Amino acid sequence: MRILRLLLVVALFLPEWAGAQSFYAVRRERSIIGSVGIGTATYYGELANPGDYLDAKPAVNIGMQYFLNNRISVRSDLTWFQIEGSDAKADDASRVRRNLSFKASNIELNAMGSINLAPHGQRYYQRPRLNFYAMAGIGMLYSNPTAEYQGKKYALQPLQTEGVKYSRFNFVMPYGLGTRIMLNPFTNLVFEGIMRTTFTDYLDDVSTVHLGSAAFTDPIAGALSDRRPELGLSEVAPGTQRGNPDKNDSYMILQAKLEFYIPDDVFWNSNNKLYRSKRKAYYKRRR
Numbered sequence: 001m002r003i004l005r006l007l008l009v010v011a012l013f014l015p016e017w018a019g020a021q022s023f024y025a026v027r028r029e030r031s032i033i034g035s036v037g038i039g040t041a042t043y044y045g046e047l048a049n050p051g052d053y054l055d056a057k058p059a060v061n062i063g064m065q066y067f068l069n070n071r072i073s074v075r076s077d078l079t080w081f082q083i084e085g086s087d088a089k090a091d092d093a094s095r096v097r098r099n100l101s102f103k104a105s106n107i108e109l110n111a112m113g114s115i116n117l118a119p120h121g122q123r124y125y126q127r128p129r130l131n132f133y134a135m136a137g138i139g140m141l142y143s144n145p146t147a148e149y150q151g152k153k154y155a156l157q158p159l160q161t162e163g164v165k166y167s168r169f170n171f172v173m174p175y176g177l178g179t180r181i182m183l184n185p186f187t188n189l190v191f192e193g194i195m196r197t198t199f200t201d202y203l204d205d206v207s208t209v210h211l212g213s214a215a216f217t218d219p220i221a222g223a224l225s226d227r228r229p230e231l232g233l234s235e236v237a238p239g240t241q242r243g244n245p246d247k248n249d250s251y252m253i254l255q256a257k258l259e260f261y262i263p264d265d266v267f268w269n270s271n272n273k274l275y276r277s278k279r280k281a282y283y284k285r286r287r
Contacts, residue, residue: 030124030186030261030262030263030264031066031067031124031264032064032065032066032261032262032264033064033065033066033067033073033188033259033260033261033262034062034063034064034065034259034260034262035061035062035063035064035065035077035190035257035258035259035260036061036062036257036258037060037061037062037063037190037192037255037256037257037258038058038059038060038061038255038256039058039059039060039061039192039253039254039255039256040054040055040056040057040058040059040253040254040255041055041057041058041059041081041082041083041251041252041253042054042055042056042057042083042251042252042253042254043055043057043083043084043085043203043204043249043250043251044249044250044251044252045085045201045203045204045206045249045250046085046100046201046204046206046207046243046244046249047085047086047087047100047101047102047204047206048085049089049090049091050091051091052089054254055083055084057081057082057083057084058081058082059079059080059081059082059253059255060079060080060081061077061078061079061080061253061255061257062077062078063075063076063077063078063257064076065114065259067120070116070119070120070121070122071115071116071119071120072113072114072115072116073113073114073116073120074111074112074113074114075111075112075113075114075135076109076110076111076112077108077109077110077112078107078108078109079107079108079109079110079253080105080106080107081105081106081108081251081253082103082104082105082106083103083104083106083203083251084101084102084103084104085101085102085204086100086101086102087099087100087101088101097228097231097233098227098228098242099227099228099230099231100147100206100227100242101147101148101227102145102146102147102156102204102205102206103145103146103147104143104144104145104146104203104204105144106141106142106143106144106203107141107142108139108140108141108142108172108174108196109139109140110137110138110139110140110172110174111137111138111139112135112136112137112138112139112174113135113136113137114133114134114135114178115133115134115135116131116132116133116180117131117132117133118131118132124185124261125185127182128182129181129182130179130180130181130182131179131180132177132178132179132180133177133178133179133180134175134176134177134178135174135175135176135177135178135192135194136173136174136175136176137173137174137175138171138172138173138174139171139172139173139174139196140169140170140171140172141169141170141171141172141196141198142168142169143168143170143200143202143203144157144168145157145202145203145204145205147205147224149220149223149224154220154224156205156224157202157205159218159220159221159224159225160221161205161221161224161225162205162206162207162208162209162210162211162225162242162243163211163215164202164207164208166200166202167200170198170199170200171198171199172196172197172198172199173196173197173198174194174195174196175194175195175197176192176193176194176195177192177193178190178191178192178193179191179192180259185261186260186261187258187259187260187261188258188259189256189257189258189259190256190257190258190259191254191255191256191257192253192254192255192257193252193253193254194252194253194255195250195251195252196250196251196252196253197248197250198248198249198250198251199248200248200249201243201244201245201247201248201249202249203249203251204249206242206243207242207243207244207245208242208243208245209238209239209240209241209242210225210226210236210237210238210239210240210241210242211225211238212226212235212236212237212238213225213226213235214238215238225242
């Protein structure tokens with residue numbers, strides 16, 4: 001909350017100071033939006049407790065957005081976030097006995113389209129003070145599930161605890177809703193909830209069946225494949241269900257962001273023909 005309050009103070013006063021330095025600051029073309037945000041990530045998979053719909057793990061986001069017309073924009077976001085799950089926190093006794101767990105730091109890069117409920121306005125400072133929008137797109141996720149064993153942290157993907165050589169890179173489909181609040185001509189406060197459908201069941205390293213410790217040449221891989229012996233229980237038989245391969249893992253990120261309208265001439269020289277043609281085409285589309 002302290003970080004969010006600090007960002008709000010900066011958003012409110014820095015643009016006003018910058019605008020005071022130039023009488024024409026507001027009149028400069030600003031068709032590109034930069035953003036920074038913080039939030040929480042929640043994972044849904046074999047090691048999540050079905051009753052826990054929100055699991056506040058940290059997420060940090062930066063992004064860029066460009067409005068194609070009054071209602072439709074395209075954007076790209078880079079997000080770092082953490083997720084985790086543990087059978088020890090489950091309500092189901094059979095899951096507690098299974099005793100699996102994981103933690104992961106992940107990076108997602110996506111491209112999305114967004115449609116706004118109200119028109120954005122012909123000029124950036126003419127936008128509504130409050131607007132709602134929906135978004136959807138595609139992204140690439142890098143995930144690296146890890147687990148602790150005897151005081152050490154191990155990356156699970158190289159160990160192949162289910163005998164599957166899955167990739168750390170996977171496509172995701174983000175979709176969600178957002179609310180945009182105008183703070184001043186240059187800045188918005190944004191709240192978003194974005195769900196991610198993935199094409200993998202290995203965000204948590206759990207999907208199919210137990211292989212049995214005899215299937216592993218690496219004793220660490222065998223120990224992390226079946227962790228029941230750590231509770232004083234006997235190993236399960238090979239072929240015993242370990243996860244649910246019929247349903248892929250997913251995750252959701254709730255975030256608060258600050259959006260900043262960036263002058264076009266930061267990227268294009270206002271004196272060149274390309275900039276002038278982009279400017280004319282941009283406002284022609286927005287009429």
